Amino acid sequence: MTSKLIPTILCGGAGSRLWPVSREQHPKPFIRLADNMSLLQKAFVRGAALPEVAEVLTVTNRELFFKTEDEFKQVNRTGIAVSYILEPFGRNTAAAVACAALQISSKHGNDAIMLVLAADHLIADQHAFAHAVTRAMVLAKQGQLVTFGIRPDAPETGYGYIEADGERAIRFVEKPTLEVAQEYLDSRRFLWNSGMFCMQAGIVLSELERYCPDVLNAAKNCLALSREAQSNNFVQLTLDADTFANVPDISIDYALMEKSTQVSVIPCDIGWSDIGSWTALSGLSEGDAQGNAIEGEAVLHNVENCYIQSHDRLVGAVGIKDLIIVDTPDALLVAAKNCTQDVKNIYATLKARGNDAYKLHRTVYRPWGSYTVLEEGNRFKMKRLEVKPGGRLSLQMHHHRSEHWIVVSGMARVINGEHEALINTNESTYIPAGHQHRLENPGVIDLVLIEVQSGEYLGEDDIIRFEDVYGRE
Numbered sequence: 001m002t003s004k005l006i007p008t009i010l011c012g013g014a015g016s017r018l019w020p021v022s023r024e025q026h027p028k029p030f031i032r033l034a035d036n037m038s039l040l041q042k043a044f045v046r047g048a049a050l051p052e053v054a055e056v057l058t059v060t061n062r063e064l065f066f067k068t069e070d071e072f073k074q075v076n077r078t079g080i081a082v083s084y085i086l087e088p089f090g091r092n093t094a095a096a097v098a099c100a101a102l103q104i105s106s107k108h109g110n111d112a113i114m115l116v117l118a119a120d121h122l123i124a125d126q127h128a129f130a131h132a133v134t135r136a137m138v139l140a141k142q143g144q145l146v147t148f149g150i151r152p153d154a155p156e157t158g159y160g161y162i163e164a165d166g167e168r169a170i171r172f173v174e175k176p177t178l179e180v181a182q183e184y185l186d187s188r189r190f191l192w193n194s195g196m197f198c199m200q201a202g203i204v205l206s207e208l209e210r211y212c213p214d215v216l217n218a219a220k221n222c223l224a225l226s227r228e229a230q231s232n233n234f235v236q237l238t239l240d241a242d243t244f245a246n247v248p249d250i251s252i253d254y255a256l257m258e259k260s261t262q263v264s265v266i267p268c269d270i271g272w273s274d275i276g277s278w279t280a281l282s283g284l285s286e287g288d289a290q291g292n293a294i295e296g297e298a299v300l301h302n303v304e305n306c307y308i309q310s311h312d313r314l315v316g317a318v319g320i321k322d323l324i325i326v327d328t329p330d331a332l333l334v335a336a337k338n339c340t341q342d343v344k345n346i347y348a349t350l351k352a353r354g355n356d357a358y359k360l361h362r363t364v365y366r367p368w369g370s371y372t373v374l375e376e377g378n379r380f381k382m383k384r385l386e387v388k389p390g391g392r393l394s395l396q397m398h399h400h401r402s403e404h405w406i407v408v409s410g411m412a413r414v415i416n417g418e419h420e421a422l423i424n425t426n427e428s429t430y431i432p433a434g435h436q437h438r439l440e441n442p443g444v445i446d447l448v449l450i451e452v453q454s455g456e457y458l459g460e461d462d463i464i465r466f467e468d469v470y471g472r473e
Contacts, residue, residue: 110202
């Protein structure tokens with residue numbers, strides 16, 4: 001009997017080292033590369049293209065669900081079944097794997113094989129990857145917890161390592177110093193730990209029971225109180241927040257892989273990178289004769305070995321070398337190439353200060369579409385709203401601000417207090433503070449409008465939702 005294969009994409013983490021493009025609500029997996037595909041889309045396509053796949057399961061934050069769903073719709077050419085486990089907050093990889101294994105076991109049986117993939121890695125050689133997965137499935141059917149080890153080509157200090165004897169994993173080791181990493185490279189016994197795994201759901205559960213029962217039991221309690229929605233080729237499990245908080249915050253490596261005696265490793269050359277810094281990401285772009293890689297528009301004079309990304313503005317650079325320059329509409333990063341691992345400190349500082357630049361871009365995506373902050377000042381804020389066909393904002397109210405909507409293109413259906421109206425292009429409406437209101441796009445083209453807010457307080461948390469078709473609180 002053929003075992004079902006369930007690619008399981010873990011879409012967590014903030015990608016803080018890739019700020020300012022990566023933000024908490026637009027994290028690293030959603031970064032688009034030169035081919036206009038995101039890392040998340042590449043992970044989906046990579047998993048879905050394998051043989052014997054029954055469905056693709058993704059574990060992600062519930063705030064990112066609609067964004068993730070949109071990403072998959074763009075690349076799911078074959079209509080393969082998709083399912084989601086939605087976390088209320090991050091709880092590390094042991095919690096994600098335990099919940100996924102329980103869900104897969106319940107839906108597909110203990111013999112189903114879960115292929116755990118990171119949402120933010122890049123694999124250049126799909127053929128070699130598929131070959132490695134085929135071999136891993138053989139070992140998984142023999143009761144092994146299989147990990148994928150990448151043959152190192154440099155003394156990398158940013159990765160964990162696996163000491164291996166053929167396909168037998170001897171031990172996992174932490175990120176080493178440069179001297180130790182060189183020793184690992186010279187010994188030819190060590191592989192980079194890719195963070196990808198292949199294992200039968202039932203074996204994962206039995207090993208979790210043996211080595212970290214607190215993780216498994218807390219995950220079971222959580223799933224028992226979680227809400228599930230199903231439709232054709234679609235399952236969505238929303239984890240209960242109170243019980244999910246009781247799952248220990250620990251990685252699957254610490255909780256299980258370093259303890260189990262049933263761990264195998266597949267040494268492989270698959271063109272793998274975790275794109276863990278701007279230096280790594282810049283390496284994907286072809287440089288000019290001076291070693292400069294440019295995405296966007298830049299004018300250079302006496303510039304060497306720099307990476308410049310700016311899709312909205314022209315960048316001029318003079319007399320610099322070995323720099324990373326990343327320009328976004330609301331934030332600019334300038335970093336030495338040999339210090340890009342430290343970009344996470346900028347992210348952490350912004351978060352500690354309560355500066356929304358760690359969390360949001362100027363353009364923010366919502367289930368119904370997106371909005372872009374155009375300008376803001378004392379007592380006013382201007383936004384550009386884009387509502388997808390059929391998109392509908394929640395029925396809501398604001399205590400401290402009024403809103404003026406001007407339709408730029410398309411048609412809007414507006415509820416304003418007791419009244420409902422259709423607003424055409426070049427028409428407008430005014431929503432006083434305290435009025436229940438709703439905006440909807442009843443047409444077949446995108447609705448674009450300008451929103452002008454005015455009032456004492458213009459924060460995004462001044463909102464009371466009465467109804468919402470997307471299930472948001």
